[in-house]
C-alpha cells in the first residue's frame with residue numbers, strides 16, 4: 001500500500017496531463033543528475049538523414065538553409081549522414097543504417113537526426129518543431145542536459161536509448177492521452193524485439209503516468225510536451241529507456257542476462273525501429289477509434305489494476321486520508337479510483353511523490369469505465 005501526501009490544491013481540468021514545454025506533467029522522480037559547468041555547449045553536430053529520397057531531400061534542404069537551432073543559441077553543425085563513415089564514431093555510436101533498415105512506417109521515424117553528443121533531443125525537436133517534418137526523430141548517444149518531467153534532469157549516459165519525435169494533433173481533448181499511447185508503444189516494441197530475437201520476454205510495465213518499470217526499478221520514462229499553433233497541437237514526445245547501462249538503476253540488458261543463457265543483447269536501433277513500427281499502428285487506432293480500443297492492452301501493461309492507495313483529500317484546512325482502489329483512467333487521462341465508501345474519485349499526481357495524489361471528488365454516481 002502506498003501512502004500519499006498532498007500539499008497543493010489543484011482544480012480539476014485546469015491542469016491537464018501536459019500542456020507546454022514549460023509545464024510538463026508532474027510525476028515521480030526522474031533519474032536525477034546535477035547540471036554542471038560542462039553543460040556549456042561547444043558546437044553541436046547533428047547528422048541528418050532520411051529513409052527514402054523524399055526525406056533525404058528534406059535533410060539536404062535543412063542542411064543548406066542551416067535552419068536547425070539550439071535553444072541556447074549555441075552553434076550547430078549540420079551534416080548529411082552520407083558525409084561521414086560508419087566507423088568514425090566507434091562501435092557504440094547509434095547505427096543509423098540498422099535503424100533505417102528495420103523501420104517499416106509510412107510517417108514516423110523516417111526523417112532522422114542523430115548526434116553523438118547533444119544537450120537534449122527534446123530541446124532539439126521542440127525548439128525546431130516547425131522546421132522539421134512531422135514524425136521526425138532526433139536520437140542522441142549522450143545528452144548533457146537531458147530533461148525529465150517536473151523539471152527534473154534525466155541522467156543520460158551512453159547505453160541509454162534517448163530520442164524525441166514530433167507529431168501534430170487537432171483534437172485538444174485527446175492530446176493528454178497520447179503519452180499513454182507512447183508508453184504502450186515502448187512496451188510493445190520491447191515485446192516485439194524479444195519475440196523476433198527469441199529472447200525471454202521482459203516484463204516491462206507502465207507506472208502511471210509515464211514511467212517504465214522492470215523488476216521494481218525504473219528503467220525508462222516518457223516526456224510529452226505540446227504547444228498550440230495555427231489550430232494544431234505540436235506535440236514533442238521524448239523517450240528515455242535504459243537499454244545497456246546499469247547506472248543509475250538497471251537496464252534491459254542486465255535483466256536479459258539474468259534470464260538468458262546466451263550473450264544476446266538488445267540494440268537501441270532495433271528497439272527504436274520497433275517503437276515506431278508499433279507506435280504508428282497504435283496511433284492510428286487511437287485517432288480513428290479512440291483510446292478505449294487500446295484500454296484493455298494498456299491496463300494489462302500498467303502496474304495499477306486493483307491497486308489500493310491511500311490518498312489525502314484537503315478538507316478545509318485539514319488533510320483527511322482515504323483508501324481507494326484504482327479502477328482505470330478517466331476520460332481526461334487521470335486515475336479513476338473508487339473509495340471503500342463507493343465514492344468515485346479522480347486522482348492527480350503530485351510532483352515528485354509516488355502516487356502522492358490529489359483526491360478530487362467527481363459526481364458520486366458517475367459511471368465507471370469497464371473494470372481494469
Ligand SMILES: O=C(O)CCCC[C@@H]1SC[C@@H]2NC(=O)N[C@@H]21
Pocket residue numbers: 029030031119120121122123143145146147148149150152154161162163164210211220221222223238239240241
Ligand atoms: O521520466 C521522466 O521524467 C521522463 C524522462 C524522459 C527522458 C527523455 S531522454 C530523450 C528525451 N530527451 C530529453 O531530454 N528527455 C527525453
